[in-house]
Amino acid sequence: MTPTDIPVYMAHLGASARAASVAMARAPLAARNAALVELARLLRSESVALVEANRGDVTAAAVAGLAAALVDRLKLMPAAIETVARGCEQIAAMADPIGEITGLARQPSGIQVGRMRVPLGVFAMIYESRPNVTIEAASLAIKSGNAAILRGGSEALASNLALARLVTRALQHAGLPADAVQLVATADRAAVGCLLAMPEHVDVMIPRGGKGLIARVAAEAKMPVIKHLDGNCHVYVDAEVNLEMALAITDNAKTQKFSPCNAAESLLVHARQAAVFLPRIAAIFAAKGVQMRCDARALAAVRAVPGVQAVPAAESDWAEEYLAPIISVGVVDDLDAAIAHVNRYGSHHTDAIVTSNHAHAMRFLREVDSASVMVNASTRFADGFEYGLGAEIGISTDKFHARGPVGLEGLTSQKWIVLGDGELRA
Numbered sequence: 001m002t003p004t005d006i007p008v009y010m011a012h013l014g015a016s017a018r019a020a021s022v023a024m025a026r027a028p029l030a031a032r033n034a035a036l037v038e039l040a041r042l043l044r045s046e047s048v049a050l051v052e053a054n055r056g057d058v059t060a061a062a063v064a065g066l067a068a069a070l071v072d073r074l075k076l077m078p079a080a081i082e083t084v085a086r087g088c089e090q091i092a093a094m095a096d097p098i099g100e101i102t103g104l105a106r107q108p109s110g111i112q113v114g115r116m117r118v119p120l121g122v123f124a125m126i127y128e129s130r131p132n133v134t135i136e137a138a139s140l141a142i143k144s145g146n147a148a149i150l151r152g153g154s155e156a157l158a159s160n161l162a163l164a165r166l167v168t169r170a171l172q173h174a175g176l177p178a179d180a181v182q183l184v185a186t187a188d189r190a191a192v193g194c195l196l197a198m199p200e201h202v203d204v205m206i207p208r209g210g211k212g213l214i215a216r217v218a219a220e221a222k223m224p225v226i227k228h229l230d231g232n233c234h235v236y237v238d239a240e241v242n243l244e245m246a247l248a249i250t251d252n253a254k255t256q257k258f259s260p261c262n263a264a265e266s267l268l269v270h271a272r273q274a275a276v277f278l279p280r281i282a283a284i285f286a287a288k289g290v291q292m293r294c295d296a297r298a299l300a301a302v303r304a305v306p307g308v309q310a311v312p313a314a315e316s317d318w319a320e321e322y323l324a325p326i327i328s329v330g331v332v333d334d335l336d337a338a339i340a341h342v343n344r345y346g347s348h349h350t351d352a353i354v355t356s357n358h359a360h361a362m363r364f365l366r367e368v369d370s371a372s373v374m375v376n377a378s379t380r381f382a383d384g385f386e387y388g389l390g391a392e393i394g395i396s397t398d399k400f401h402a403r404g405p406v407g408l409e410g411l412t413s414q415k416w417i418v419l420g421d422g423e424l425r426a
Contacts, residue, residue: 006190009186010195014201024141027145036089038169040089042169043082043088049162073129074131109423109426111420118413119146122201124150124202128208128213138164147181147182152183226398227396232321232349233266233346234352235266235267236267236354238338249378259323261395263323265322265326265328270332278302278331283306289309296312342370352378353376392407393406
């Protein structure tokens with residue numbers, strides 16, 4: 001259907017998705033897996049064409065002056081295509097979450113009560129820049145027996161359309177409804193408003209992008225939203241620590257890639273390690289062009305490092321998601337201060353402690369109120385693929401239903417089931 005009359009077009013997508021969700025909920029596992037395997041094959045065989053379609057989007061975005069971090073997220077290179085193809089295969093190899101019955105127990109009345117895992121129905125996703133999200137969302141929708149409506153950013157429209165065509169071919173190959181995954185084929189912003197106002201067709205909304213997008217979706221959506229607003233991720237270097245490990249983890253968490261939401265934006269260092277650790281990490285950051293926004297003690301520790309870019313931190317820096325070669329740096333007196341700082345300024349996304357003290361590690365895990373909490377590992381691991389989920393639909397900092405990387409289980413719900421043999425309530 002040609003998207004000329006946007007309300008009519010969006011209503012058509014919604015009705016088609018609702019109809020497809022019924023078929024997907026009852027689709028056999030073999031068909032859903034076959035679609036995923038075929039999608040992986042198509043991604044590899046069409047890799048050259050996908051890269052070419054993406055090149056046009058990237059060039060146009062750069063000319064239009066899109067922020068460097070967003071241009072970086074927009075790129076769809078052969079390695080990224082291979083990653084999502086392997087993700088499809090990994091998801092296909094996973095156990096089927098649909099129909100799983102848990103907690104079945106007989107009650108004094110004689111009935112058996114338990115819960116069954118079922119698809120959500122239709123989820124819609126609004127996302128910016130990253131075209132690989134199209135495949136991640138599609139593959140998870142297929143395996144979890146849901147239908148999906150995907151609305152990517154206008155800057156990635158050609159890339160997303162090329163990817164969506166492959167998804168349609170894979171669904172048809174497996175005998176599944178082509179409308180099970182639909183891409184909104186227009187850059188008209190009115191489509192977003194329509195999508196947010198279709199609770200009769202969409203069960204759950206999932207925004208993935210900048211803070212402005214997510215705030216709008218959370219404010220306007222007429223259906224439940226799975227979201228996170230930003231990723232102010234912390235690395236805390238404890239008093240008892242392997243310094244070489246701490247240097248490697250901090251470097252990786254910040255500089256392996258600047259634009260993802262799981263990159264470290266804040267560094268906290270115990271006062272006992274500041275004089276030794278901070279000059280060494282400052283030298284690494286100086287070589288990679290990372291600016292350090294420091295509190296007074298951190299600034300004093302790094303000021304003499306050759307080439308260092310160190311400036312005093314403002315209060316706003318402690319809560320900032322930079323998505324750039326900038327990191328806030330503070331010195332704390334103890335573990336309590338580190339945990340308090342993270343919980344006050346963090347975005348409840350991902351935070352890590354580097355320590356050789358087991359008790360401190362366990363306290364950090366229990367007391368830091370974030371979706372992912374790590375011990376002696378880079379925050380960059382906070383990712384559905386790295387967690388063994390095959391892919392993720394996004395990362396949730398909400399506390400209900402789904403938290404952290406949202407994979408297959410996060411796209412399902414549970415309903416109560418009762419098994420009886422003629423029992424009657426007295």
